[in-house]
Amino acid sequence: xxxxxxxxxxxxxxxxxxxxxxxxxxxxxxxxxxxxxxxxxxxxxxxxxxxxxxxxxxxxxxxxxxxxxxxxxxxxxxxxxxxxxxxxxxxxxxxxxxxxxxxxxxxxxxxxxxxxxxxxxxxxxxxxxxxxxxxxxxxxxxxxxxxxxxxxxx
Numbered sequence: 822x823x824x825x826x827x828x829x830x831x832x833x834x835x836x837x838x839x840x841x842x843x844x845x846x847x848x849x850x851x852x853x854x855x856x857x858x859x860x861x862x863x864x865x866x867x868x869x870x871x872x873x874x875x876x877x878x879x880x881x882x883x884x885x886x887x888x889x890x891x892x893x894x895x896x897x898x899x900x901x902x903x904x905x906x907x908x909x910x911x912x913x914x915x916x917x918x919x920x921x922x923x924x925x926x927x928x929x930x931x932x933x934x935x936x937x938x939x940x941x942x943x944x945x946x947x948x949x950x951x952x953x954x955x956x957x958x959x960x961x962x963x964x965x966x967x968x969x970x971x972x973x974x975x
Contacts, residue, residue, distance in 0.1 A: 852966050852967075855966060856963060856966055856967060859959050859962055859963045859966070860963065862955070862959050863956055863959050863960065863963070866952040866953075866955045866956045866959070867952075867956065869948065869952045870948070870949050870952045870953070873945050873948040873949055873952075874945070874949075876945075877941055877942070877944075877945040880941045881938065881941055881942075884934055884937055884938045884941060885938075887934050888931060888934045888935060888938070891927065891930040891931040891934055892931055894927040894930065895924065895927040895928055895931060897927070898920075898923040898924045898926075898927040899924060901923065902916075902920065903916075906919075
């Protein structure tokens with residue numbers, strides 16, 4: 822007589838065995854679902870990096886245009902002298918404050934844009950670093966649940 826304790830008896834048991842819904846099948850189903858979630862998270866972080874690169878490049882292009890304009894304004898500030906305002910020594914003394922003030926303002930604009938460029942690059946680096954850390958962590962987890970970590974060590 823066959824041992825009936827190991828063979829599926831009812832239709833439900835047969836379907837469960839066929840669909841691998843026993844404990845092993847449930848565990849495998851769980852890991853398959855989690856693997857998909859982790860892979861989606863990795864892809865999401867990769868997309869965040871791609872978007873950060875694009876956004877950085879767009880902002881840097883605009884900032885580079887602005888810095889070029891600001892540098893031209895500094896040059897203009899040195900050349901922007903109205904002869905009517907400097908006819909006398911007294912008038913020259915009065916105009917000197919305006920002259921140097923215009924130059925200082927133009928130079929400050931260049932420094933502000935250069936600071937903005939540094940901030941754009943730092944923001945990108947922080948985003949990329951955070952995403953890469955997540956990708957590394959998620960990849961390690963994925964390797965563990967898929968068993969590729971133990972294959973790599975062997």
